[in-house]
Amino acid sequence: MNPKINSWKNKRVWIIGASSGIGAELALQLLVLGARVAVSARNQSALTKLAQPFDAAVVLPLDVTNADQVQAAADQLKQQWQGIDLVCVVAGVYNEMRADTFNLEVANALIDVNLRGVFNCLAATLPTLLEQKNGGIAIVSSVAGLSGLPKALIYGPTKAALINLCESLYIDLHSRGNAVYLINPGFVATSATANNDFAMPALISAEIAAKKIILGFEQGDFHIHFPKRFTNWLRLARLLPYAWYFKLIHKVTGL
Numbered sequence: 001m002n003p004k005i006n007s008w009k010n011k012r013v014w015i016i017g018a019s020s021g022i023g024a025e026l027a028l029q030l031l032v033l034g035a036r037v038a039v040s041a042r043n044q045s046a047l048t049k050l051a052q053p054f055d056a057a058v059v060l061p062l063d064v065t066n067a068d069q070v071q072a073a074a075d076q077l078k079q080q081w082q083g084i085d086l087v088c089v090v091a092g093v094y095n096e097m098r099a100d101t102f103n104l105e106v107a108n109a110l111i112d113v114n115l116r117g118v119f120n121c122l123a124a125t126l127p128t129l130l131e132q133k134n135g136g137i138a139i140v141s142s143v144a145g146l147s148g149l150p151k152a153l154i155y156g157p158t159k160a161a162l163i164n165l166c167e168s169l170y171i172d173l174h175s176r177g178n179a180v181y182l183i184n185p186g187f188v189a190t191s192a193t194a195n196n197d198f199a200m201p202a203l204i205s206a207e208i209a210a211k212k213i214i215l216g217f218e219q220g221d222f223h224i225h226f227p228k229r230f231t232n233w234l235r236l237a238r239l240l241p242y243a244w245y246f247k248l249i250h251k252v253t254g255l
């Protein structure tokens with residue numbers, strides 16, 4: 001559904017949300033494969049530590065909720081690289097919330113990072129991608145966005161919005177030469193999931209997650225989801241009539 005990527009040598013990749021977890025692993029693996037990688041997030045020292053061994057790495061600290069900071073980083077990169085091949089928006093925050101612990105402040109904070117943060121990244125990079133008529137954008141959503149799940153009262157809707165966003169982006173960008181990748185991980189062992197107090201089925205490492213993402217890019221997939229033994233189960237569940245879907249989720253999670 002997207003052009004295949006046969007070589008990462010000198011590919012210009014901007015990873016936003018690269019200071020830890022999936023984004024940091026993705027940056028490392030792409031640098032090892034020969035790509036030029038710009039790494040962004042708020043934690044500057046983590047970014048610097050990651051980038052230090054690689055001449056091809058660029059450190060661009062920013063907060064995705066600050067549109068000016070994202071735009072300034074995009075401008076700097078455009079000047080330095082004269083273009084971009086792939087923008088990966090990985091930045092996101094997870095929160096466990098149910099109806100009886102609803103917290104408006106937390107809900108708005110999640111929307112600010114997971115949704116408005118992504119819009120800030122789009123605003124800063126879409127004009128360049130459209131002007132180039134090549135290069136792509138990848139957005140990390142989650143299988144929690146596929147359908148309503150327990151404990152994901154606000155996280156789930158922010159990720160559902162990103163799935164819809166990627167679908168619309170694909171419709172708008174594919175015919176103009178730009179690639180769009182929707183990335184839906186299942187459970188990945190990172191700081192985001194470290195405090196989960198429930199068994200996480202098919203949990204994988206950030207290293208494996210990054211490998212799956214790179215394979216998806218190389219194959220030209222639109223929907224990059226993993227591990228399939230878990231994500232395909234959820235994709236099937238969302239097709240069930242609601243009465244069956246809710247019974248199944250209750251049976252599996254006890255919630």
Ligand SMILES: NC(=O)c1ccc[n+]([C@@H]2O[C@H](COP(=O)([O-])OP(=O)(O)OC[C@H]3O[C@@H](n4cnc5c(N)ncnc54)[C@H](OP(=O)(O)O)[C@@H]3O)[C@@H](O)[C@H]2O)c1
Pocket residue numbers: 016017018019020021022023024040041042043044062063064065090091092093094113117140141142143184185186187188189190191192193
């Ligand atoms: N782990 C999972 O099971 C799982 C499953 C599905 C989807 N995901 C998604 O995968 C993505 C990466 O998560 P992860 O599991 O790797 O967790 P993580 O280790 O906590 O990584 C989150 C990344 O987002 C960055 N970030 C957060 N807020 C930011 C902000 N305001 N501005 C800039 N960067 C910000 C963090 O950097 P700073 O704190 O330095 O800013 C960090 O680099 C998230 O979008 C998450 O929702 C994770």
